Amino acid sequence: MGSPQTDAGGSGRSPVKIMLKSMTGFASLTHDDEQVNLTVTVRSVNHRYLDAHVRVPAAFAELEQGLRGLVQEHVARGRVELTVTAQLKIDAPVELDLNERLAEALVNAAEQARLRGWIESGLTAGELLRFPQAVTVRELPADREAWQAVCTRVSDTVGEALGDLDRMRRREGEFLHTDLAERAAAVGALVDRIVADAATGADALRERLAARIEDLGGTVQAEPELVAQEIVKWAARSDIHEEVARLRGHLEHLAELAEGSAPCGRKLDFLVQEMNREINTIGSKAEGRETGALVVAAKAEVERLREQIQNVE
Numbered sequence: 619m620g621s622p623q624t625d626a627g628g629s630g631r632s633p634v635k636i637m638l639k640s641m642t643g644f645a646s647l648t649h650d651d652e653q654v655n656l657t658v659t660v661r662s663v664n665h666r667y668l669d670a671h672v673r674v675p676a677a678f679a680e681l682e683q684g685l686r687g688l689v690q691e692h693v694a695r696g697r698v699e700l701t702v703t704a705q706l707k708i709d710a711p712v713e714l715d716l717n718e719r720l721a722e723a724l725v726n727a728a729e730q731a732r733l734r735g736w737i738e739s740g741l742t743a744g745e746l747l748r749f750p751q752a753v754t755v756r757e758l759p760a761d762r763e764a765w766q767a768v769c770t771r772v773s774d775t776v777g778e779a780l781g782d783l784d785r786m787r788r789r790e791g792e793f794l795h796t797d798l799a800e801r802a803a804a805v806g807a808l809v810d811r812i813v814a815d816a817a818t819g820a821d822a823l824r825e826r827l828a829a830r831i832e833d834l835g836g837t838v839q840a841e842p843e844l845v846a847q848e849i850v851k852w853a854a855r856s857d858i859h860e861e862v863a864r865l866r867g868h869l870e871h872l873a874e875l876a877e878g879s880a881p882c883g884r885k886l887d888f889l890v891q892e893m894n895r896e897i898n899t900i901g902s903k904a905e906g907r908e909t910g911a912l913v914v915a916a917k918a919e920v921e922r923l924r925e926q927i928q929n930v931e
Contacts, residue, residue: 637879638798639931640790641665641696645782649775654768655705658779660689662787664928665697666884674702674772676754681769685776692780694881695931700779702772708764715754721746787931794930795876798886801923802869805893808916813862815906858900865896883930890924 641664649656670689672682689698728741747753868889875882875889897920901913 638791638795639787643786647779662696662698669697816904886927
C-alpha cells in the first residue's frame with residue numbers, strides 16, 4: 619500500500635486515486651435570498667454503523683425523510699448530525715396540527731382523575747394546548763410554488779454541505795491511507811526479521827542438539843534414526859511458514875481494500891484481528907534469539923493499525 623503515484627516524466631500512467639475515507643468531518647453552508655435565510659451544518663464522528671440524526675424546523679418536517687436519504691447517499695458509516703435552521707421571508711400563514719391521539723388520551727386521563735376526585739374539573743383547551751407535542755405550529759407560505767422553491771433550496775443546500783463533508787472526509791482519508799501504509803510496511807519488515815531470526819535460531823538449536831548428543835554418546839545409547847525423527851518433530855512444531863504466509867496475505871489484502879472504492883473499515887478491522895492472531899501463534903512457535911522482542915514490536919504496530927482503522931469508514 620504505497621503513496622499516490624504521479625504521472626512523472628511523461629510515463630502516461632494515471633495517478634492512483636485514494637478512495638479511503640475518514641469517518642470524521644464537518645461542513646457548514648449558509649444561503650440567503652429573498653425567500654429564506656438558511657444555514658445547514660453537518661458533522662460526522664466515528665460509529666460502528668451509520669447513525670444519522672436530522673434536525674429541521676417544524677415547517678420543513680416533510681423534508682426530513684428525503685434529507686435522511688441524502689445522508690445515506692454520501693455516508694456509509696459513522697454518526698452524522700445534520701442540522702437545518704431557516705427563517706422564511708415570505709408571508710407564512712400559521713397552520714396548527716393537532717395530535718388527536720395524544721389529545722384524546724390526555725382528555726380521557728383528566729376525566730378519570732376528575733371522577734376519582736383528584737381534580738375538580740376536566741382538561742381545559744388552554745391546558746391542552748400547552749401540553750408538549752399536543753399541537754405543532756407550522757408556517758406555510760400561501761404561494762405553493764414559492765414554498766416548493768424554498769424546499770428545493772433546502773435540499774440543494776443540504777446536498778452541497780454533504781458534498782463538502784465528503785471532500786473533507788476524503789482528505790482525511792488520504793492521511794489515514796499514508797499512515798496505514800507506513801504501519802503495514804513496519805509490520806512486514808518486522809515479520810521479515812522474525813523469519814530470519816527464527817531460521818538462525820533453528821540452525822543454532824540443531825547445532826546445540828547435535829553437540830549435546832555427541833557429548834552424551836559415550837553414556838547414552840540412541841538410535842540415529844530416532845534422534846533424527848525427534849529433530850524433525852521439533853522442526854514441525856517450530857515451523858512458522860504457514861502463519862507467515864497468511865500474515866503476508868493479510869497485509870496484501872489490507873492494501874487492496876484501502877485502495878478500493880468501497881467502504882472498508884469493518885473489513886480492515888477484521889483483518890487486523892486475524893493479523894494479531896497469526897503474530898501470537900508465531901511468537902509461541904518460533905525459537906529465535908530476538909523473536910520475543912520482535913513479536914512484541916509487531917503486536918504494537920498492529921495495535922496502532924487497529925486504532926487508526928477505527929477512523930476509517
